Amino acid sequence: MSARPLQIDIVSDVVCPWCYIxxxxxxxxxxxxxEVAVETRWRPFFLNPGVPREGVDRDSYLTAKFGSVEAYKAIAGRVAEAAAAEGLAYRPELVQRQPNTLDCHRLIHWAELDTSGDKSAAMKQRLMELYFRDGGDLTDIEVLVKAAADCGLDADAVRRRLASEEDVALIATQAKDAADKGISGVPTFVFAGKYAVSGAQPAEQLASAIRQVAAELNAEIAAT
Structure with a gap:
């Protein structure tokens, strides 16, 4: 049994398919x-920092980033296969609008701080399912409010907060901090604030890393 919880920070974005996986x-x-006690924290990353707050047309985005919509389809097919192997639905053809994810990260942060219990993982999952499975428009405030309500947050309070600039600077600072630390690909899993694993690694490899870092932390405690 771990003597103290192992902190895992997951730096990721809700529109990153490999973060979903x-x-x-x-x-x-x-x-x-x-046997390992773990605490997870979801930290923001902007996969597409140049997308404006109101989002952009999905086909225009794909053309600008990949050269054409068709060029993206080959990439999407490989990701869909990987997602299916995990039992996840990935339907990028349903997405009509490419969002800026600042507000999504604000929701995840507010879910983490919710006084009735940390709901951040559920919030993260709900937003990813909306986007990758359902083709939901994450630029639509009412879609975001409904997602928050689905995760147990107060809809009216979330609507008011989204209409403000609350925690905009905080999320931007956290994302910049990740970039300043050299994180350029996501997901990145940071164990105990000092060991980083990049990419959607297989569960067995992540489990091995968790065991190793937890054992090191316990050895450090025992030596003090």
Whole structure:
């Protein structure tokens, strides 16, 4: 049994398909190491920082980033296969609008701070499902409010907060901090604030990393 919880910071974005897959793999990894006490924190990353707050047309975005919509389809097919292997639905053809994810990260942060209990993982999952599975428009405030309500947050309060600039600077600072630390690809899993694993690694590899870092932390405690 771990003497203290192992802190895992997951730097990711809700519109990153490998982050969608990586979240599922992390959960599978945690199930493999029930003897290790873990605390997870979801940290923001902007996969597409140039997208304006109101979002952009999805086809225009794909053309600008990949050269054409068709060029993206080959990439999407490989991701869809990886997602399916994890039991996840990935339907990028349903997405009509590419969002800026600042407000999504604000929701995840507010869910983490919710006084009735940390709901951040559920919020992260709900937003990813809306986007990747359902083609939901994450630029639509009412879609975001409904997602928050689905996760147990107060809809009216969330609507008011989204209409403000509350925690905009905080999220931007956290995302910049990740970039300043050299994180350029997501998901990135940071264990105990000092060991980083990048990419949606298989559950077994993540579980091995969790065991190793937890053992090191326990050895440090025992030596003090």
């Amino acid at each position: 990586g979240k599922h793999r992390l959960e599978a990894a945690l199930a493999l190491v029930p």
